[in-house]
Amino acid sequence: MASEKDYNNVLVPVDGSEVTNAVLKRGIEIAKENNAHLDILNVLEVNQFNQTYGSAVSGDVVYKLTENTEEHLKQLQKEAEDAGLKNVGIHIRFGNPKPIISREFPKDHNTDLIVIGSTGLRAVERLIIGSVTSYVTRSATCDVLIVRDTKAKEK
Numbered sequence: 001m002a003s004e005k006d007y008n009n010v011l012v013p014v015d016g017s018e019v020t021n022a023v024l025k026r027g028i029e030i031a032k033e034n035n036a037h038l039d040i041l042n043v044l045e046v047n048q049f050n051q052t053y054g055s056a057v058s059g060d061v062v063y064k065l066t067e068n069t070e071e072h073l074k075q076l077q078k079e080a081e082d083a084g085l086k087n088v089g090i091h092i093r094f095g096n097p098k099p100i101i102s103r104e105f106p107k108d109h110n111t112d113l114i115v116i117g118s119t120g121l122r123a124v125e126r127l128i129i130g131s132v133t134s135y136v137t138r139s140a141t142c143d144v145l146i147v148r149d150t151k152a153k154e155k
Contacts, residue, residue, distance in 0.1 A: 007034045007113040019117030027115040037087040043097035102139040
């Protein structure tokens with residue numbers, strides 16, 4: 001399937017939610033169709049732990065979280081490479097996922113397509129803090145493709 005636009009750098013932000021597999025699969029398909037570079041990104045928002053637990057998170061906790069996230073990203077990278085992609089990068093950033101996914105990372109990596117899940121949050125969390133996906137679709141500096149998890153719709 002040929003796309004209307006050629007994409008050279010495809011970004012797949014992942015958060016470990018149920019839709020992650022569907023998002024990665026679609027990102028891989030698009031990268032293969034366009035012979036593009038695929039970036040897999042996880043944004044760790046350490047401040048959420050401070051707000052939840054009322055104190056600063058220790059360096060040991062951040063280190064372990066980063067280590068676990070890196071291992072997960074390596075598994076996703078292997079999955080993309082096993083699917084035939086040769087140019088796959090994995091990235092961890094710290095901070096607010098909204099501006100990082102929509103503007104900062106795409107600027108730094110010349111992203112021309114963001115493939116993102118319809119939502120990674122529960123309904124109550126979306127109500128309180130807003131959907132990252134909603135923000136990204138409004139603020140992104142490049143094209144955005146929203147992937148819906150068909151398994152989640154069936155539940």
